[in-house]
Amino acid sequence: MRTLEERFWSKVAITDPDSCWEWQRSRFPKGYGQFRMSTGESPRKAHRIAWMLTHGDAGMLWVLHRCDNPPCCNPNHLFLGTAGDNVEDMIAKGRARSGFAADGMRLREAVRRLSDEDIREARREHALGVSCRSIARRLGVHHTTISRLIKGDHWKGYAA
Template identity: 40%
Template sequence: MHGKNVRAHRAAYMLFVGRIPEGKHVLHRCDNPSCVNPNHLFLGSHLDNMKDKTKKGRAVSLKGIKNPRAKLSEADVREIRARKGTSQVDMAKEFGVSQAKICSVINFTSWKHVN
């Protein structure tokens, strides 16, 4: 459209419903990403899309070692928490993660599922 590549569902929305405001996403009531039925499309924010995904059970969160990008093991997390008084910078170097990650482990903002 107008010399730009546009995803089909966004094009359908623009053709049959109207303009898409800046920062808005075109979401699917039917949860079918390839659907272009204008009756199935509605506008929302990125947050609306994430909430809709979670509400409908489509949000997959791989926690801990199930996440392929995890650098720590559950044993590492327990050890970090047991060594709470140790320098976070030193532990970060030892475990190969950032000081911010060590802090989030200690404060249970990450790896919440590990006691």
């Protein structure tokens, strides 16, 4: 029986250390590789598993790509950051869809206003049935910003 590492890396096209090592199996809709750690478990993002196998668990931090290539699993192309770091990176690299949240607030400003703990708490409250409008009032942002946060439009994969 193959180890977890053997199973995982056999699905990655490993080339030289500076190139992208692309995931060769199934992918999530936005192009990130998906890998099941064990039978019956939900798939996880392959680049997060690459980070874990190389550096250990990322915990609540995001695993970001220097190369902006979603299927890339090269640990040399990955780094850790917060949800805010991810949005800052997206804006700096010109990947923001419109550059604005639904309420007209710049994404950068919305992320600065909402800490990672705010994001976790908003998701917990919403899971318990608190409305997006109530959460938004408490955090001082527009309800559609909270709705998009809950759906993952701006902070998709948080703590994934």
